[in-house]
Structures are given as structure tokens and as C-alpha cells.
Amino acid sequence: MKINRIILIYFFLFSNVANANESDQYNQIIENLRCLVCQNQSLAESDSNLAKDLRQKVKKMLDTGKTDKEIYKFMSDRYTDYVLYNPPLKKSTWFLWYSPFLILFFSLAYLFWSFKSKKSLDYKIPVSIRSDNKSVKKIKLENNKSCKAYIFIFLIVFVPVITLSIYSYSSELVRYKIANYFESKEPVIDITILIHDDILSKITGNEVLFVYARRSNGMRVPLAIDIFDVVALKKNYNIKLDNTMHMIEGQTLSSAKEIIVEARISRHKKAMTSPGDYIGRSKPIALKSSNYLLIRIDSIVAG
Amino acid sequence: MRYKLSILPLLALIAIFYFLYSGLNEDPTLIPSPLIGKKIPQFYSTTLLEQKSISNEDLIGRPFILNVWASWCYACTLEHNNLLKIYGKNTIPIYGLNYKDDMDSAKEWLKSKGNPYKRIILDKDGNIGIDFGVYGAPETFLVNNDGLIIHKHVGPIDENYYNKIILPLIEK
Numbered sequence: 080m081k082i083n084r085i086i087l088i089y090f091f092l093f094s095n096v097a098n099a100n101e102s103d104q105y106n107q108i109i110e111n112l113r114c115l116v117c118q119n120q121s122l123a124e125s126d127s128n129l130a131k132d133l134r135q136k137v138k139k140m141l142d143t144g145k146t147d148k149e150i151y152k153f154m155s156d157r158y159t160d161y162v163l164y165n166p167p168l169k170k171s172t173w174f175l176w177y178s179p180f181l182i183l184f185f186s187l188a189y190l191f192w193s194f195k196s197k198k199s200l201d202y203k204i205p206v207s208i209r210s211d212n213k214s215v216k217k218i219k220l221e222n223n224k225s226c227k228a229y230i231f232i233f234l235i236v237f238v239p240v241i242t243l244s245i246y247s248y249s250s251e252l253v254r255y256k257i258a259n260y261f262e263s264k265e266p267v268i269d270i271t272i273l274i275h276d277d278i279l280s281k282i283t284g285n286e287v288l289f290v291y292a293r294r295s296n297g298m299r300v301p302l303a304i305d306i307f308d309v310v311a312l313k314k315n316y317n318i319k320l321d322n323t324m325h326m327i328e329g330q331t332l333s334s335a336k337e338i339i340v341e342a343r344i345s346r347h348k349k350a351m352t353s354p355g356d357y358i359g360r361s362k363p364i365a366l367k368s369s370n371y372l373l374i375r376i377d378s379i380v381a382g
Numbered sequence: 383m384r385y386k387l388s389i390l391p392l393l394a395l396i397a398i399f400y401f402l403y404s405g406l407n408e409d410p411t412l413i414p415s416p417l418i419g420k421k422i423p424q425f426y427s428t429t430l431l432e433q434k435s436i437s438n439e440d441l442i443g444r445p446f447i448l449n450v451w452a453s454w455c456y457a458c459t460l461e462h463n464n465l466l467k468i469y470g471k472n473t474i475p476i477y478g479l480n481y482k483d484d485m486d487s488a489k490e491w492l493k494s495k496g497n498p499y500k501r502i503i504l505d506k507d508g509n510i511g512i513d514f515g516v517y518g519a520p521e522t523f524l525v526n527n528d529g530l531i532i533h534k535h536v537g538p539i540d541e542n543y544y545n546k547i548i549l550p551l552i553e554k
Contacts, residue, residue: 157515
């Protein structure tokens with residue numbers, strides 16, 4: 080019993096924390112990489128074969144301890160900066176990053192200059208006309224009018240152009256997130272489950288694997304659940320959870336703000352967690368239309 | 383003068399629209415390869431027909447074409463005749479990279495259509511493809527005798543590929 084607990088603590092302290100971070104890191108990386116064959120989808124969203132391969136590659140590189148930077152560099156070395164949703168600032172992209180500010184600067188300078196030249200116009204009015212009060216007023220009035228027209232043109236033409244270009248050049252990630260926000264698709268969770276080697280060696284093939292999502296606020300009711308037979312020596316499983324896999328009417332993935340996914344291998348084939356089960360869980364995540372998770376089964380439930 | 387200057391914003395707007403419009407005609411799926419001018423990536427694999435080991439070192443030494451293909455790829459059948467023609471000219475070897483394919487159907491495919499390849503490198507899981515920056519078959523790389531990639535073509539090659547691309551580049 081004591082040994083079990085020590086093992087559990089060990090796993091929690093050293094592997095679970097690190098792995099939770101890693102799966103977070105994984106999700107973040109594949110969201111920041113563009114799928115190359117399907118326009119405007121990230122690697123996380125795409126179902127294309129290439130995207131699957133590249134996701135696999137990212138996972139592998141993370142497993143071998145590569146950093147985010149190294150992974151992004153690996154991808155852009157092969158697929159150019161196009162693959163990055165946040166392209167780096169380079170000489171060739173300098174114009175893209177700063178053109179909105181340049182336009183703003185020049186248009187403000189232009190506006191300022193045109194105001195100034197109008198002021199100086201007053202002094203250039205010939206004396207003969209200046210003596211005539213009425214015509215001076217008329218000219219001033221006309222100047223005023225054209226000033227308003229300038230401001231009007233500025234607002235109509237430049238403001239939309241500037242905002243649009245800032246919007247489109249700043250970050251495609253922002254655009255995609257905004258677009259994603261308005262899209263209310265049913266959530267699907269794509270889960271890769273990895274079994275720790277030490278646990279794998281103890282598996283006989285008579286176990287059952289429960290995979291379920293539940294609310295992160297503590298409610299235990301599974302919002303989606305699936306059950307599989309465990310195969311001896313099989314290290315990873317790919318599983319999908321969606322709205323149809325609910326247990327109680329109305330308690331679906333869509334109804335939860337934040338969820339946790341747990342994967343549990345049970346020798347006793349019981350729905351309730353029991354001592355001796357092997358377990359792994361994700362960090363709390365807010366669901367989007369498609370979600371990818373990496374869960375490692377690396378802890379033992381203590382008895 | 384003032385009124386003439388007021389045309390400037392309009393010109394700027396037209397210029398912006400022109401760039402936006404010209405962007406519409408570009409093929410957004412074409413990605414320039416960052417590998418051009420670089421050495422072919424390292425790989426170790428086996429050949430499809432002989433089942434012998436093959437690595438990047440085995441290819442380097444003279445100019446060659448590397449053609450990424452698969453039996454599931456429809457566009458590959460479109461370019462196949464052009465590859466056979468290049469093979470018939472006997473001036474430059476063509477290596478095939480059998481990308482994420484089933485070995486038996488790949489062999490079947492070659493039997494029925496003819497084999498223009500000197501050697502075919504197996505890439506069952508697509509990992510060599512990733513290193514070559516492949517994002518869809520067919521893709522064709524031209525490599526010079528130092529093992530540097532000097533040209534990349536995405537999609538089926540056409541009849542002019544040999545005369546227009548290969549000849550001028552290997553003559554250099």
C-alpha cells in the first residue's frame with residue numbers, strides 16, 4: 080500500500096506535470112502551424128493525411144525533447160514561413176508589418192500639410208481682394224468647406240483601409256480564432272492515448288479502457304464516454320469523443336464550458352475508479368469545434 | 383495644386399486594389415520550396431523492387447530527377463508518359479520516391495504503366511516526404527551533381543519540362 084502511494088506520488092510529481100505541460104504545448108504548436116493542403120486550416124483542425132503525418136511528427140519531436148522553437152524551425156525549413164501562422168519579422172515581410180503605420184503616418188502628414196497650406200493661403204490673398212470683406216469671408220468659407228471634405232475623404236477611404244490591413248496582416252491566428260468563435264460546430268475531441276512502458280508490461284489483455292470527458296468543475300457525470308478492450312503490448316490508441324456519446328440526456332460535450340478527459344485502464348472492468356486502475360488525464364480544456372489531446376496513462380490509483 | 387494632390391489618396395487606393403486583385407490570380411496552393419540551393423536531406427530506406435538499402439549518399443554524384451509518386455495519386459498517371467519520355471532520352475536518371483503507398487499496388491502500377499525509375503525509394507510513412515517538404519504527390523525535384531536541389535515542380539510535369547527546365551539547368 081505504501082509503495083503504491085509512493086509510486087503514485089512519484090508519477091504525479093515527475094511525469095504527470097511534465098506531460099500535462101507537454102500535451103498543452105503540443106496543442107499549441109499544432110494550432111500555430113498551417114495545414115498546407117487545405118487552405119486556412121491549422122494542423123489541429125485538418126483531417127488531411129499530410130496534417131496527420133505532421134501532427135505525428137510534432138508529437139515525436141516533443142517526445143524526443145525538442146523545443147517549440149526547434150519544431151517551428153524544422154517546419155519552416157521544409158515548408159517555408161507559410162506554414163507558420165505567426166510569420167517572423169524579416170526584411171522581406173517588413174512592409175507587411177509596418178505598411179499600416181506608414182499609411183497612417185503619411186496620411187496624417189498629408190492632412191497636416193494641407194491644413195497648413197490653407198492657413199498660409201490667407202496671407203496670399205491679394206490686397207485688392209482683402210479690402211473687400213465679403214470676398215474674404217467667401218474664400219474662408221470655401222476653405223472651411225474643403226477642409227471638411229478632406230477629413231471626410233480621410234475617414235471614408237483611409238480608416239477602413241488601415242483597419243483592414245492591420246486586421247489582415249497582424250495575425251492570421253487572430254483571424255482564424257475570430258472566425259472560429261462565430262462558428263458553432265459540434266465539438267469533437269480527438270484523443271491519442273499513450274501507455275507508459277512500465278504499465279504496458281503489466282497489461283495482460285483482459286482489461287478494459289474507459290475514455291471519458293467530464294466537467295472540470297468536479298461533476299463526475301461523463302459527458303461522453305467510450306469503452307475499448309485493451310490489447311496487450313499496444314502502446315497507443317486513437318479515440319474520438321463527440322456529442323453522441325453522452326450518458327444522460329442534455330449532458331453533452333457542448334453543454335460544458337471546460338472539460339477534463341480521463342483515460343483509465345481497469346482490470347475489474349468497473350465504471351467506477353477502483354484501486355489498481357491505471358489512469359491518465361488531460362488538463363482542463365475549453366472545447367472548440369475540433370480538439371486534439373495527448374493523454375498518457377502513467378499513474379496507478381492507490382488502494 | 384491642392385486639387386491635383388487630392389488625387390493621391392485615390393491613386394494609393396487604386397494601387398492597393400491592384401495588389402489585392404492580382405493576389406486573386408495567384409495559386410495559393412503553390413509554396414516555394416525553401417530547399418532550393420540546399421543539399422538533399424538525409425534518408426535511409428529500401429528500394430521498392432530490389433529490396434536493397436538506399437540512402438541519400440547513393441544518389442549524389444551526378445544530376446538526377448527525384449519524382450514523388452504513389453499509385454493512389456491520379457495526377458501521377460497524367461505525368462507518367464512524360465517521365466517515360468525523359469527515361470527514353472537516357473540523359474538523366476529518374477529516382478522515384480514512393481510516397482505513402484502500398485507496396486503491392488505500387489508494383490502493379492509500374493507493371494501496367496512502365497517503369498521510368500532507376501531506383502524507387504520506399505517512404506511508407508511519409509517521413510522522407512516531410513524532410514523533402516512534400517505536401518502532395520506528384521512533386522519533382524531536380525538535383526545537380528553536388529546533391530543540391532536546383533528546381534522543384536509541384537503537380538504533374540508536362541511535355542516541356544525536359545526542354546524548358548532540365549536541359550538549361552543541367553547545362554549550366
